Each structure stands twice: as C-alpha cells, then as structure tokens.
Amino acid sequence: MDFGLVLQTDPPASRVIELMKRAEGNGFTYGWTFDSAVLWQEPFVIYSQILAHTERLTVGPMVTNPGTRTWEVTASTFATLNDMYGNRTVCGIGRGDSAMRVAGRKPNTLARISGAMKVIRALGRGEEADLGGTVIKFPWVRPGAELPVWMAAYGPKALKMTGEEADGFILQLADLYLTEYMVKAVKTAAAAAGRDPSEVTICVAAPAYVTEDDSPEAIAHAREQCRWFGGMVGNHVADLVSKYGEHSAAVPEELTDYIKAREGYDYSHHGRSDNPDTTFVPDEIVDRFCLIGTAEQHVEKLNALRELGVDQFALYDMHDAQEATIDAYGSKVIPAVNGR
Numbered sequence: 001m002d003f004g005l006v007l008q009t010d011p012p013a014s015r016v017i018e019l020m021k022r023a024e025g026n027g028f029t030y031g032w033t034f035d036s037a038v039l040w041q042e043p044f045v046i047y048s049q050i051l052a053h054t055e056r057l058t059v060g061p062m063v064t065n066p067g068t069r070t071w072e073v074t075a076s077t078f079a080t081l082n083d084m085y086g087n088r089t090v091c092g093i094g095r096g097d098s099a100m101r102v103a104g105r106k107p108n109t110l111a112r113i114s115g116a117m118k119v120i121r122a123l124g125r126g127e128e129a130d131l132g133g134t135v136i137k138f139p140w141v142r143p144g145a146e147l148p149v150w151m152a153a154y155g156p157k158a159l160k161m162t163g164e165e166a167d168g169f170i171l172q173l174a175d176l177y178l179t180e181y182m183v184k185a186v187k188t189a190a191a192a193a194g195r196d197p198s199e200v201t202i203c204v205a206a207p208a209y210v211t212e213d214d215s216p217e218a219i220a221h222a223r224e225q226c227r228w229f230g231g232m233v234g235n236h237v238a239d240l241v242s243k244y245g246e247h248s249a250a251v252p253e254e255l256t257d258y259i260k261a262r263e264g265y266d267y268s269h270h271g272r273s274d275n276p277d278t279t280f281v282p283d284e285i286v287d288r289f290c291l292i293g294t295a296e297q298h299v300e301k302l303n304a305l306r307e308l309g310v311d312q313f314a315l316y317d318m319h320d321a322q323e324a325t326i327d328a329y330g331s332k333v334i335p336a337v338n339g340r
C-alpha cells in the first residue's frame with residue numbers, strides 16, 4: 001500500500017515543505033494539498049519547492065477543480081513540473097467545494113469535470129486536445145510525459161464517471177462499509193466501460209491520529225482533533241441529499257443519516273480541528289470515517305482497507321500532532337502494513 005500526506009497550504013510554505021520532507025523520510029510516497037485559492041496559499045508554487053527538496057515524492061492537489069483555472073493552464077502547470085522533476089505529479093480533481101463556494105460560485109458539473117479531465121490528461125502527455133473548437137498541443141512536452149488524473153467522488157453518477165474515465169478514485173472517508181460500496185461501484189463501471197478495473201487506482205483519504213494507548217481520555221482527544229472531517233464530508237453529503245433526497249436507493253443511508261442535525265457551515269474554519277460547525281458530527285462517525293487509536297489499531301484498519309482494494313491511504317494531518325503522526329506511521333504503521 002502507498003501512503004500519502006495531505007496538508008493545507010497555510011503559511012509559512014516552508015513548514016509545508018518540511019513536513020513533506022519528513023513524510024518522505026518516513027516512507028510516504030505521495031504529498032497532497034488542498035487547493036482553494038482564497039483560503040490557502042497557491043499550491044502549485046509550493047509543489048515546485050516540495051519536488052526540489054524531495055527525491056521520490058509524487059505531489060498533487062486533493063483536489064483541484066475545472067472552474068478556478070482554465071484547463072490548459074492547469075495542464076501546463078503539471079506538465080512543467082513533470083518536465084522539471086520527472087513525472088512526479090498527479091492531478092486530483094473534483095467539483096470544487098470550498099474553492100468555488102468561497103468565491104461565490106457553484107461547484108462544477110460532472111460534465112465539466114469530464115471535459116477537463118480529458119483535456120488536462122491529453123495536454124499533460126503532449127497530445128492534442130480540443131478546447132471547444134480550438135485544437136491545441138504543447139510543443140515543448142517531451143516523449144514519455146505522463147499525467148494521471150484521479151477523480152474525487154461520492155454520488156452514484158460521479159462514481160460511475162470515475163470508473164469510466166479516471167485513472168484513479170479518491171474517496172475522502174475511511175469507513176469500511178462505504179469504501180466497499182463505492183470501490184465496487186467504481187470498478188463495476190470501469191468493467192462495463194471495457195476497462196480493466198485494476199487499472200483504476202483506489203485512494204482512501206482521511207484524518208489519522210495515533211494515540212499512545214486506547215484509554216477513554218486519549219480516544220476522546222483524538223476524536224476532537226478529527227471531528228472537523230465529518231463536517232467537511234457533510235458538505236458533499238448535503239449536496240447528495242439535496243439531489244437524491246434523504247432516503248434514496250442511489251445513496252447509502254450509512255452516508256446520509258448523520259447530517260440531519262447539520263445547520264450550516266463557515267468555510268473560514270474549513271479543514272481545521274477547531275471548526276465550530278462540526279458539533280453535529282457524532283463520535284461514531286469520527287470513528288468510522290477516520291483512523292484513530294493506537295498504531296496497532298491503525299494497522300488493523302489499513303489491512304482491512306487494503307482487502308477492499310485500496311491502493312493508497314492519504315493521511316489528513318490537520319491536528320495538534322502533525323510530526324508525531326508522521327513519525328508514528330514511519331516507525332510503526334507503514335512497516336507493519338507493508339511487511340517491512
């Protein structure tokens with residue numbers, strides 16, 4: 001199993017770079033960041049420095065979207081980084097929750113994501129792409145260039161499109177039941193489209209907090225540090241409920257039930273452990289969606305995720321134990337999961 005580190009690009013950027021270097025030294029192979037231009041600093045500028053200060057780390061956004069940058073600019077940015085550092089980027093893409101809403105726009109449609117994925121991937125590989133009637137190609141992209149595009153999804157139509165079109169699937173929760181349900185939906189769609197389902201990389205992303213023991217006090221603290229995640233996921237779930245209804249065969253109630261007490265959301269606290277808009281998230285959801293507890297408990301859940309077809313676990317490291325969590329994964333968790 002691959003391991004990724006997910007950070008926000010809070011200033012100073014030097015700290016983001018140092019944490020990514022620390023992650024690589026501890027066996028992580030991917031470095032991800034949020035991409036929301038109003039809330040945080042511009043990630044692609046920081047990627048160039050992460051790549052320059054690491055040797056093997058693959059970097060990318062979790063996730064960018066097709067509305068905040070023109071598609072050829074996004075493709076050119078990735079292709080430039082790959083030309084400089086050797087195919088070490090991945091384009092995570094989605095509807096654009098915080099990035100679009102904070103700027104007063106609606107999240108992108110699936111049709112727009114589909115078009116963007118095709119254009120960004122083709123241009124990043126040095127191939128031609130049609131920008132609505134104008135066909136372009138980057139003349140400077142060298143042979144052998146690659147740019148995998150991984151799509152974030154929850155809803156049935158998005159899962160289907162991921163299986164049909166994306167190189168990878170990003171699932172932002174680590175619940176075992178929902179992971180099995182959604183991975184199956186993606187792989188079934190891939191097979192129906194004539195693709196080899198094994199070629200769709202499966203990435204589960206969620207907060208992880210390693211405790212010294214499993215005492216009630218330690219678990220309670222870990223839950224409070226990770227409760228923000230249920231609020232973030234709740235934004236996407238609220239969209240699904242709005243579209244499909246509270247009780248729909250299209251969306252599992254295991255996903256939709258917990259947002260009934262959700263009242264609103266302030267993006268100024270997005271992805272932060274002190275988010276006041278996540279009191280509606282029950283302990284059960286924190287335990288299901290995240291990885292909390294001792295290193296041994298993390299290993300147990302990660303092994304279960306791997307059995308469900310998960311190729312990468314991307315660790316959201318937004319809490320009060322960033323370095324300690326990276327180090328615990330490097331010394332205890334990753335070696336145990338990968339047999340080293």
